[in-house]
Amino acid sequence: MKRKGILFVLSGPSGAGKGTVLxxxxxxxxxxxxxxxxxxxxxxxxxIDGIHYHFKTEDEFMSMxxxxxxxxxxxKFKNKYGTPKAQVREHLENGTxxxxxxxxKGAANIRRSFPEAVLVFITPSSYEELSRRxxxxxxxxxxxxxxxxxxxxxxxxxxxxxxxxxxNDDLDExxxxxxxxxxxxxxxxxxxxxxxEKLINxx
Amino acid sequence: MKRKGILFVLSGPSGAGKGTVLxxxxxxxxxxxxxxxxxxxxxxxxxIDGIHYHFKTEDEFMSMxxxxxxxxxxxKFKNKYGTPKAQVREHLENGTxxxxxxxxKGAANIRRSFPEAVLVFITPSSYEELSRRxxxxxxxxxxxxxxxxxxxxxxxxxxxxxxxxxxNDDLDExxxxxxxxxxxxxxxxxxxxxxxEKLINxx
Numbered sequence: 001m002k003r004k005g006i007l008f009v010l011s012g013p014s015g016a017g018k019g020t021v022l023x024x025x026x027x028x029x030x031x032x033x034x035x036x037x038x039x040x041x042x043x044x045x046x047x048i049d050g051i052h053y054h055f056k057t058e059d060e061f062m063s064m065x066x067x068x069x070x071x072x073x074x075x076k077f078k079n080k081y082g083t084p085k086a087q088v089r090e091h092l093e094n095g096t097x098x099x100x101x102x103x104x105k106g107a108a109n110i111r112r113s114f115p116e117a118v119l120v121f122i123t124p125s126s127y128e129e130l131s132r133r134x135x136x137x138x139x140x141x142x143x144x145x146x147x148x149x150x151x152x153x154x155x156x157x158x159x160x161x162x163x164x165x166x167x168n169d170d171l172d173e174x175x176x177x178x179x180x181x182x183x184x185x186x187x188x189x190x191x192x193x194x195x196x197e198k199l200i201n202x203x
Numbered sequence: 204m205k206r207k208g209i210l211f212v213l214s215g216p217s218g219a220g221k222g223t224v225l226x227x228x229x230x231x232x233x234x235x236x237x238x239x240x241x242x243x244x245x246x247x248x249x250x251i252d253g254i255h256y257h258f259k260t261e262d263e264f265m266s267m268x269x270x271x272x273x274x275x276x277x278x279k280f281k282n283k284y285g286t287p288k289a290q291v292r293e294h295l296e297n298g299t300x301x302x303x304x305x306x307x308k309g310a311a312n313i314r315r316s317f318p319e320a321v322l323v324f325i326t327p328s329s330y331e332e333l334s335r336r337x338x339x340x341x342x343x344x345x346x347x348x349x350x351x352x353x354x355x356x357x358x359x360x361x362x363x364x365x366x367x368x369x370x371n372d373d374l375d376e377x378x379x380x381x382x383x384x385x386x387x388x389x390x391x392x393x394x395x396x397x398x399x400e401k402l403i404n405x406x
Contacts, residue, residue, distance in 0.1 A: 162392055165390060165398065180382070180387045180390070181383075183384075184380070187370075188219035188368075189324070193366065
């Protein structure tokens with residue numbers, strides 16, 4: 001009855017602020033392991049194998065794909081990125097909570113592999129706000145923005161798979177919400193069975 | 204699809220610090236309506252009728268019982284305590300979240316009437332700590348303390364009915380946990396269906 005780790009998954013459209021929220025939450029809430037992705041791209045200066053990424057050849061990567069070793073994987077430009085199942089499983093078995101940032105497409109796969117995973121969807125409270133933010137980035141042309149909005153609409157379709165909806169209109173509020181989700185999931189009785197049974201069985 | 208209020212129920216053995224936690228949580232988390240219990244016991248110094256309790260005579264109380272006006276009621280020592288139904292239902296229908304402090308026996312009744320209620324059990328992390336605290340109160344003789352501990356053991360038996368276990372070894376931590384439970388329950392997709400459906404249905 002040793003406590004298992006909880007798997008937290010953050011998703012949301014580009015421009016929702018997932019990365020910023022994730023960084024802040026990891027600092028504010030202790031005891032969260034990040035999953036190290038596998039990639040086929042070449043290490044950049046300063047990147048260490050096993051810390052920043054697990055660097056693999058195309059063949060090694062495809063062999064992992066064929067062996068169903070990824071929770072999800074995506075191709076970006078000519079490179080592939082994947083989230084290895086084994087590592088996540090190991091953390092959870094050791095009682096360490098894990099947090100992942102994953103595409104909505106991967107969320108269904110997560111549910112299959114980890115039915116107990118806690119799925120959190122991060123989004124501004126409206127499509128208009130998302131659109132406004134993508135405009136303000138200023139680093140991307142109109143075509144890229146339109147593409148991101150189109151992808152966002154697709155991503156919203158999978159919202160029903162998610163347990164929580166963390167609104168990111170205000171960063172501090174959103175960090176507070178995601179941190180609260182982690183704290184409260186840790187307080188669930190089903191995640192404290194050992195203590196609960198100890199108290200129930202007092203003679 | 205108008206959002207209904209969420210019903211939060213706090214229970215736990217005498218000496219667990221429920222009252223103190225409840226007071227702090229209400230201050231820290233906004234938008235919680237408190238249900239005021241009806242009781243036949245005499246007011247303690249400083250307790251105000253209609254604020255801390257609705258103080259009633261035994262006859263008045265039994266007439267409410269006969270009129271089915273209680274969501275739940277229990278007898279403890281020689282006193283009776285009841286939660287008036289109408290008040291809670293009205294708040295929830297209006298979309299206001301409600302928080303109740305209720306005996307474990309009452310919690311089972313709540314579950315029957317409100318399957319969606321969120322049940323939180325507050326307790327020190329051990330029976331020894333609970334026992335130590337009851338000793339330190341100093342206001343009660345040994346017989347009362349022993350009785351309270353006996354009741355606590357019974358109360359722990361119903362722990363499996365609860366969704367959350369909020370450990371109160373450190374008051375600040377416990378307040379943080381209960382506040383996080385409220386924040387995260389409010390962020391559940393099922394409690395934000397209107398917004399979720401709006402995002403899903405963007406064309």
